[in-house]
Amino acid sequence: MPIYPKGCQKQDDSCDETVSTPSENSETSIIVKNLTKKFGDFTAVDNITFEVKKGEIFGFLGANGAGKTTAIKMLCGLLYPTSGEAYIAGYNAFTQGKEIRKNIGYMSQRFSLYEDLKVTENIELFGSIYQLPKKTLKERISQIITRLNMESYADDLVRSLPLGQRQKLAFATALVHQPEIIFLDEPTSGVDPLVRREFWNMIYDAASNDVTVFITTHYMDEAEYCDRVCILADGKVQLIGNPEKLKQQLNVQNMDDVFLKFVKR
Helix, strand or coil, X not given: CXXXXXXXXXXXXXXXXXXXXXXCCCCEEEEEEEEEEEECCEEEEEXXXXXXXXXXXXXXXXXXXXXXXXXXXXXXXXXXXXXXXXXXXXXECCCCHHHHHHCEEEECCCCCCCCCCEHHHHHHHHHHHCCCCHHHHHHHHHHHHHHCCCHHHCCCEHHHCCHHHHHHHHHHHHCCCCCCEEEEECCCCCCCHHHHHHHHHHHHHHHHCCCEEEEECCCHHHHCCCCEEEEEECCEEEEEECHHHHHHHHCCCCHHHHHHHHHHC
């Protein structure tokens, strides 16, 4: 079976090394071309290229140390690239980091809310950071509380919530300013299967409203839920494609086998 390039199936258009520019494709949220990050002599991210469409759930996979976190920091405007090109929500990662941060949501692997504030206070704080009008923010707080069925928790300190509820609240809070793209860094780590399913229902709901979801996970069953996945190893893109098509093309039963095949390579 031919592979192109660096293990990508040629049948998948996402693996084409030619990517568009923001002006050429209004349906693309993230454009990455030959993006590289070096720390001295060490290359953490090595010449990666891919695109992510609006409303797409894009899984970013790789073992620890593969370069995922470094890549995400560049895409979020938190780390200056060494070379290449990257446009996030139409903004240049080299020159417009501040604009990028205004137009994305981010949920870190570690719990990102303030545990000594109430549920409503956390949402209000994050909404005020993005300078939402008071009336709009009040409406969104109400919407989030209702959507999460957290009416009975609204005035509780966040530290008192079960982990699953805290994770769902963190996700909803990251969307309070209605960003075009949301980055999720292993958002379901440590939560039980029922909460994971509820969390993914929230992801599907966001994507159905044209929010682009860029997610990292070590759960390969979650990779199956993505529209496409990108596997990194040693800072390089090894494979990009739809999970079901990749399993068929590689003649394997699950994404664990896909992942192990290319990480070992």
